[in-house]
Amino acid sequence: MKVLVTGGAGFIGSHIVDQLLADGHEVVVLDNLSAGSRANLPTDVKVIEQDVASDLTPVFAKERFDAVIHQAAQVGVPDSIRDPLHDASVNINGLLQVLEACRKYAVKKIVLASSAAVYGTPIELPVSEEHPLIPLSPYGLTKKTGEEYLRIYQALHGLPYTILRYANVYGPRQSLSRESGVITIFTDRLCRGEMPTIFGDGTDTRDYVYVEDVARANLLALSGGDNQIFNVSTGSAVTLNELFFALTDVLNDQREPCYGPPRLGDIRHSTLANGKIRRAFGWKPSVSLAEGLRRTVEWVKSQS
Structure with missing residues (x-):
């Protein structure tokens, strides 16, 4: 399977790339390298240095991906409060660029990195996937909005998805x-x-979950859990x-x-x-x- 990993030179994304390669997949990384680094990746992995919020259709037209694992994001809660416009540009507009390219070029599956931040203050513990979503920051709100876009693209365009809500990854x-x-x-x-x-x-x-366990969850989501949401955590x-x-x-x-x-x-x-x-x-x-x-x-x- 040919898989695009957005944000693949970053912390979590690079570990996902490692596991995809070990599983025999062909991997392409799209990353603007604002937070990620080429040093996180094997030297033979193709890296497209481009902002996720830009027009991605030429990339998708050329590469013809089977699946996308979307990790590229603005991930700082305080940063999202200081600059909600940038947060929305990356986390909403960037996702929409990915989704539109997926729709136009018949990508078979998208896996989205979401966050425990969508839940807000827990009403009960541990927090299940059915917990109300009442985010407390622009970051949590853009992650919640991204989840809704995936649901709508599946309903309107038949694009299968899996959403993974991460606990505290380290x-x-x-x-x-x-x-x-x-x-x-x-x-x-x-x-x-x-x-x-x-x-x-x-x-x-x-709830602290190790990054390699998170990467493994992404690998499994490529072939299962269609149109579902899962917490990735230790509990x-x-x-x-x-x-x-x-x-x-x-x-x-x-x-x-x-x-x-x-x-x-x-x-x-x-x-x-x-x-x-x-x-x-x-x-x-x-x-x-x-x-x-x-x-x-x-x-x-x-x-x-």
């Missing part, structure tokens, strides 16, 4: 220079001898305090955490149910938090 290749996930931030600062700040009392919880709640001490154990660092005031708008607790994807694909998280942190620490150290 692992090697997550950017150290841009706004990163908390694990990468904590790891980078601890490795540099600095002390990261835990906002609040450290009892806030998140386990980890407090910030637990995360901090798990990292310091890996680093053999005996320092105590530094606390700051809670941040306005932060959700206290978020855990996503993963029973649906387990039943549909037989998928389950295979990398434990301890092992994932060890691999992440090794990667961060290798970047210094």
